[in-house]
Amino acid sequence: MKQSPRVLGRPRHDENAKPTKDIVLETATRLFIKEGYKNISMDDVAKACNVTKATIYYYYPTKGELYTSALIAMMDRIKLSILQILEQPKPFKERLQQLVEVHLSATIDIDMKNFMKEATINLSESQLRQVQASENDMYQTIERTMQVEMENGTIRKGNAKFFAHNFMALMTVGYLKDGDGKPLLGAVDKTAKEVTNFFWLSVQNNH
Amino acid sequence: MKQSPRVLGRPRHDENAKPTKDIVLETATRLFIKEGYKNISMDDVAKACNVTKATIYYYYPTKGELYTSALIAMMDRIKLSILQILEQPKPFKERLQQLVEVHLSATIDIDMKNFMKEATINLSESQLRQVQASENDMYQTIERTMQVEMENGTIRKGNAKFFAHNFMALMTVGYLKDGDGKPLLGAVDKTAKEVTNFFWLSVQNNH
Amino acid sequence: MKQSPRVLGRPRHDENAKPTKDIVLETATRLFIKEGYKNISMDDVAKACNVTKATIYYYYPTKGELYTSALIAMMDRIKLSILQILEQPKPFKERLQQLVEVHLSATIDIDMKNFMKEATINLSESQLRQVQASENDMYQTIERTMQVEMENGTIRKGNAKFFAHNFMALMTVGYLKDGDGKPLLGAVDKTAKEVTNFFWLSVQNNH
Amino acid sequence: MKQSPRVLGRPRHDENAKPTKDIVLETATRLFIKEGYKNISMDDVAKACNVTKATIYYYYPTKGELYTSALIAMMDRIKLSILQILEQPKPFKERLQQLVEVHLSATIDIDMKNFMKEATINLSESQLRQVQASENDMYQTIERTMQVEMENGTIRKGNAKFFAHNFMALMTVGYLKDGDGKPLLGAVDKTAKEVTNFFWLSVQNNH
DNA sequence: TATGAATGAGACTTCATTCAT
DNA sequence: TATGAATGAAGTCTCATTCAT
Numbered sequence A, B, C, D: 001m002k003q004s005p006r007v008l009g010r011p012r013h014d015e016n017a018k019p020t021k022d023i024v025l026e027t028a029t030r031l032f033i034k035e036g037y038k039n040i041s042m043d044d045v046a047k048a049c050n051v052t053k054a055t056i057y058y059y060y061p062t063k064g065e066l067y068t069s070a071l072i073a074m075m076d077r078i079k080l081s082i083l084q085i086l087e088q089p090k091p092f093k094e095r096l097q098q099l100v101e102v103h104l105s106a107t108i109d110i111d112m113k114n115f116m117k118e119a120t121i122n123l124s125e126s127q128l129r130q131v132q133a134s135e136n137d138m139y140q141t142i143e144r145t146m147q148v149e150m151e152n153g154t155i156r157k158g159n160a161k162f163f164a165h166n167f168m169a170l171m172t173v174g175y176l177k178d179g180d181g182k183p184l185l186g187a188v189d190k191t192a193k194e195v196t197n198f199f200w201l202s203v204q205n206n207h
Numbered sequence E: 001t002a003t004g005a006a007t008g009a010g011a012c013t014t015c016a017t018t019c020a021t
Numbered sequence F: 001t002a003t004g005a006a007t008g009a010a011g012t013c014t015c016a017t018t019c020a021t
Helices: A020-035 A042-049 A053-059 A063-086 A092-105 A112-122 A125-152 A160-173 A188-203 B020-035 B042-049 B053-059 B063-086 B092-105 B112-122 B125-152 B160-173 B188-203 C020-035 C042-049 C053-059 C063-086 C092-105 C112-122 C125-152 C160-173 C188-203 D020-035 D042-049 D053-059 D063-086 D092-105 D112-122 D125-152 D160-173 D188-203
Strands: none
Touching (some): A042 A053, A063 A092, A063 A112, A092 A160, A092 A188, A112 B112, A125 A160, A160 A188, A160 B188, A188 B160, A188 B188, B020 B063, B042 B053, B042 B063, B063 B092, B063 B112, B063 B125, B112 B125, B160 B188, C020 C042, C042 C053, C042 C063, C063 C112, C092 C160, C160 C188, C188 D160, D042 D063, D092 D188, D112 D125, D125 D160
């Protein structure tokens, strides 16, 4: 049962080790993404980090707080990655395609709706507000670019928020597997092309 | 303590009353859709049905079984409703729009990905297979029509399954609310139009 | 470790057995009186009742609720016993003395201040209100008699509530043990006499 | 996370600052009196002192030891204050009244029975003995004076220990509040008078 | 057909205590 | 002198499930 008997008290400091707090957050994020809030217990997180539950609580006062932090950290990372890709001096369509490709490569299905639903049900109001703000931020990064490209005339005029959410929704379809568990549309790059193309056909400007 | 004293023994049979088994299934479906598998306890279901937990177990041997039945019943109903709409002698685009409209009117966000995720995590393999079969059935109803319309030349050639999932994904964006909790695109009919249009621009055949 | 392996489900009904709910309440009351709220765990109560924790929760939704019920039941019993003694057609002083005697005979030190302090700290507001109401009831039983005897001229005029609380405070001194653990004033009847006398000297009417 | 970033290492020594050990003891005493042993955690004490838990442990090896020290310190202080008041060259009744007044002014209800109960349950035997010795000391201070006044003929002959405990028991009734939270007998001086008078009527010598 | 009573496992959380620095 | 990091044990509560009636 005992995995690796740990000692009480402060562990001797290992110079190039990641701080436990970060390990916990990363591990928790991964687990929550894969299995959701209610299916992951604090003990699961602890075991995956090879520390005890109490250690988790030393850094995060409640499970809700840990989930909140995990979600926000995740969204921040996604937002950054989106930003970096969208800021490149490339045709818009190519940037979108790269966006899809990068995200499909992450292999974990990052389905925002799911997270937000679990957040709504399980978090406190203040935690929920934080998460919502973070989600909003993330989407706005895309929205703003959509807006710019509308003004450029690259894509047709429309509701930028609607476009952004549609894009993300289509993106998650890219994870779709067929009966045998193989990606429906083939390799990641091909899938990304198909997904982007589907979106593009809808938003491109035909004058 | 006693909340609503129920009579002991077998209740007198009310001719127009729905069988308990059906009440349980409907109630459970509603609750599971709204809050998910792990957030709804057998007691929650029992209370909402105004019976005891033991009664639920009389009809459904496990929670997983109840969830399975609820999901399948729901998908069957959706499938039927999809079928009825898609079979009508109307232009394809109009049928799609009606599809969206009907589903947005149901007000509960029926997000398949969510259900399937929870199913994957919480159900037994055999239960999961049943649910997957049912999901497949439901999508195939749309896929087949897509296929037909591709052959008709109404929409462009492409992967019908991919199209079907894209359509459903875009549909759930229709539930999107802005910061104030108001639908992003206005009333249901307007939203349905926008959503359908977005999809249509992507799939229409331009020869 | 296992005390007596119990079976799942509903136990066969034993005709002349006390209902579990009552057993729980009585046991809990005894334990809480002896050790206080925080020192008794739900598991302690369960073990003392030879049932599982879950059974306790089946009857009492929270520990606070169990404590509340226990306190109220106890105070009700005390109030009743007080009432019965005070209603007798005997000189007031004799009734008081019997009161002390009966309560010292119960051997457990029923120190109201203690219970009320723990209640204040650990109960919810609504629970606290219930307990306070019950405490008030109990004291008023004595107060009312004090009032009557003041009007009769048996005891001097004064604040009846103050008198009642003083009486109870002096009563708990009766439990006092010396260094060897022996009652300071000897046997219960002698102690009761001393305590009553102390109170009486203070309240008797000398015209 | 960090609430008030404290500087690392040994803090510069502030000449007029109280030693940490004393601060801890005083703070702990206050908290334990108000909420009791089990309701105050070492972390509570630490936070209230604005130091960390480990610091508390640096000065007091266990929670029981801290409680023991706190109780003893408190009783010592009380004993001293009692002594100073009782040693004055004033009529005994006036001294008693001042005793009540001083203690009611401290506003915190110092209910010995409570502390001794918690001590009995939670302390080790050796700790308990220390506390009992301290309690005994405190009461003996009063007892001795009672003894003297009995011999003087100021008060009637009786069990001095019993008298002392009765006096303290009546004193705590002085904290009594009515339903609105207002002191039952009015301002502190008036209350002290009433309480003393009640005691005095019982013990005074009428020859 | 339906219920009331009970359980065992596991969830979240708290807390006294330890130890390297 | 004081701290930050960590633990193990225990506490409150929830929940799917079982069984006699």
